[in-house]
Amino acid sequence: MEIMISRILRYLNGCLDDDHMYRIGNFIVKHYTQMQNYDLDTFLAEGHFRKSEFYDFVEHLGYDSFEKFQERLLADHALRLSQIHARMLNIDETSFLRHLDVTCTSEALLSLIDQICDMIFHKQRVVVVGALYPRSVSVDFQTDMITLGKEVVEYHQFDQNFRFGEDDLVVFITATGRTMESYVEELVDQGICAADILLITQNDKYREYKNLCADEVIHVLGKFDSLQFNYQTMMILDLIRVRYYQNY
Template sequence: MNILLSRILKYLNGTLFLDDAYRFCVFFILHYQDFDSYTIEDIAGELQTTPESILNFLKYLGFDNYLSFIEIYQRHKQVRFEQIQERMKNIHVSSYVERIKVSNDNEAFLKKIEEVCTKIHDSKRVILVGALYPMSIAVEFQTDMISFGKTVLQYHTYDKDMIFNENDYVIFISSSGRSLEGFMYTRTNLSLQNTTSLLVTQNPTYARKKLTTDTIQVPGRFDGINFNYQIMTIFDLIRVMYYQKYIENVPTNH
């Protein structure tokens, strides 16, 4: 099912334009849990634009008016959470680790993932940084975490309003790790040092450099195909373990 949240993320993650449509999508993600409490005039005021500009984007998505958008939002939000509940039943995380080689010590690896879940829970926002394909793999993780009430955004170089802060958890995905070093050199204005951060890489050199708060080093050396499966498994583990620890059996308003 191509739910509304997925459609918004597809546009937001892929667009190259910092315009009203982009800002609307960011607002939608930031306020996903209570989006229906905002009128279109409220949103236009927050974004310093006009209701007509927002309606133009909604028509691009296939909606005739704001009310029909809200109706689909409410329906899809409920459906998605019910899907997650059904899919998460009786999942054993050990089977995920055994499915593909992500560590030489499964017990220590799962402990690291649990620590990542805790830091994500303690953060106000999760920022994903990486190349196109790894970021496309992360969309399911992004969708579920937003459904859980956690803001998860991909970093775009053209969005000058996105400055990292102490409440962010920044996840870098780089098989070689070199892009992280380049990012830190060219993006000094982002204040990465103020955040809690994680690097997922195959390169032991960058694991030892400790450029980020945490590092997950997976087996392999610049093996792009295997790395894609590894990060898919890691994102699956994070969302499953996060759900089991912080969402399952916890009363919510979903």
């Protein structure tokens, strides 16, 4: 059975409106590892939600009370933690490296991955930006990092209140660079330049594009092959979450 946070992420990542469902889901992602400290009144007050909005949210997930929803959320959190621990035991990083086709050496890539993990640890939030399918391959990364206590969200153009800050790490995923071209003006207006940016791309010229400059770049080899790029992106994100778990 799918765990609760994965169901919430599936909704959030396909969301089209900045409504109470979207805001409640994001609040849970932000406070996921503190959810045991909330009762209904505290949850509503801190999130500025109405009781009717909360019940609409949990009823879509099959629950009729805060307590039952919270119990399932906490049980699933413990289950996912145990699954992560079991998967990470004796994992062989060389199997990831053998399948990665990037411009740098394996040693340089691991060093860069460790730098990225350190950035993730010290940042308050990770924001994934990209086209629909490249973002979709990041869901397991998103789920595990949230389970480990890190807020990880996807950027949505419809969210006009979204603001980047210096405590954000942006993971910008674009094979050709078209997504960056489409988003750059509004991203700059929303303060993305204050954040640190990791760019994963096949098109190296986008490391510096207009006013958006990547702090770190993983250049995936290939000529805009979307299938290969998505596979490589998934492997890179898997390696990041493995190294993060091992080090932090």
